Amino acid sequence: MTFSIVARSGPAFGIAVASKFPAVGAVVPAAEAGVGAVATQAAANLRYLPQGLALLRTGLQPADVVAGLVATDRERAHRQLGIVGPEGPGVTYTGEECLDWAGGTAGDGYAIQGNILAGPEVIEAMESAWLSSPEVALDRRLVSVLAAGDAAGGDRRGRQSTALYVVSPGAGYGGGSDVACDLRVDDHADPVGELRRLLDVHELLFGTPDPDTLLDLSGKLKEEVHNLVTALGYASLDMWAGVENFENRLVPGKIDPVVLARLREGDGRDKA
Known part of the structure; x- marks a missing residue:
């Protein structure tokens, strides 16, 4: 069977x-x-x-x-x-x-x-x-x-x-x-x-991020991420990632393109 x-x-x-x-x-x-x-x-x-x-x-x-x-x-x-x-x-x-x-x-x-x-x-x-x-x-x-x-x-x-x-x-x-x-x-x-x-x-x-694809979280990108996170009602990227279960993809001073893409989408996933 x-x-x-x-x-x-x-x-x-x-x-x-x-x-x-x-x-x-x-x-x-x-x-x-x-x-x-x-x-x-x-x-x-x-x-x-x-x-x-x-x-x-x-x-x-x-x-x-x-x-x-x-x-x-x-x-x-x-x-x-x-x-x-x-x-x-x-x-x-x-x-x-x-x-x-x-x-x-x-x-x-x-x-x-x-x-x-x-x-x-x-x-x-x-x-x-x-x-x-x-x-x-x-x-x-x-x-x-x-x-x-x-x-x-x-x-x-x-x-x-x-x-x-x-x-x-x-x-x-x-x-x-x-x-x-x-x-x-x-x-x-x-x-x-x-x-x-x-x-x-x-x-x-x-999953964990590919080190070769990580982006520097600085300058205009850092400002964009801050604005996106704030618009979603969170005080920091860490807080947003913790709620949305992306904590394994966080790297200090960097951002995983996978996380960035989901953040830009405003996270349309169904919540568990």
């Missing part, structure tokens, strides 16, 4: 998943910075998530982790599992009684799996999308992989939910955690499209 990818890119691990199942992000994915990523699906076994990460933490290879998890599971014939660790190939497992079409593929740093799919072309399209975009940031790359699977037929029952979970050391909000991205679409007619929209919002509000 689900198709997913678990993957590694540099120090980051991520999972993207889509399904004709509500709130799939609450069931399938788990990841830990420096350790790896795990996806459990078909007849999902949620014990696989903490147990898989615990085994990866000991230094076991993904193939050995998969073998260990399914060996003592009486329902392993109905399980599907994908795991990637800090190095080497990912591993995918599909029990022989998973509902057709079911299967997966894996390679260096990734594992892709799905069940109740339109056919093997879904997995093939996902793998092609992954392999053709090594230069793309992991979060965007994973969503593109989901989109490719969706376009190839995806879950043959239809669409309902998606999720994206990415971890990397210190990549969380304000550097206070390793969770770079945790986005979920729990029930939507176009969940992959909605996930892409949410990722755009996430990048806008929680």
Whole structure:
């Protein structure tokens, strides 16, 4: 009932998943910075998530982790599992009684799996999308992989939910955690499209500025920014940015063109 990818890119691990199942992000994915990523699906076994990460933490290879998890599971014939660790190939497992079409593929740093799919072309399209975009940031790359699977037929029952979970050391909000991205679409007619929209919002509000594009906040530009902020009813750029969730994009003495553009627009976003 689900198709997913678990993957590694540099120090980051991520999972993207889509399904004709509500709130799939609450069931399938788990990841830990420096350790790896795990996806459990078909007849999902949620014990696989903490147990898989615990085994990866000991230094076991993904193939050995998969073998260990399914060996003592009486329902392993109905399980599907994908795991990637800090190095080497990912591993995918599909029990022989998973509902057709079911299967997966894996390679260096990734594992892709799905069940109740339109056919093997879904997995093939996902793998092609992954392999053709090594230069793309992991979060965007994973969503593109989901989109490719969706376009190839995806879950043959239809669409309902998606999720994206990415971890990397210190990549969380304000550097206070390793969770770079945790986005979920729990029930939507176009969940992959909605996930892409949410990722755009996430990048806008929680991304950091490109140092090469920063503008000096001085002279006429400084005066313009002051006037814009005042017209919106704020005493300072910092206060406006704090209210509008742009604080991650503030740099002393500089201004991010992304922030400047939004300030000039008068911020037409819907407030959360």
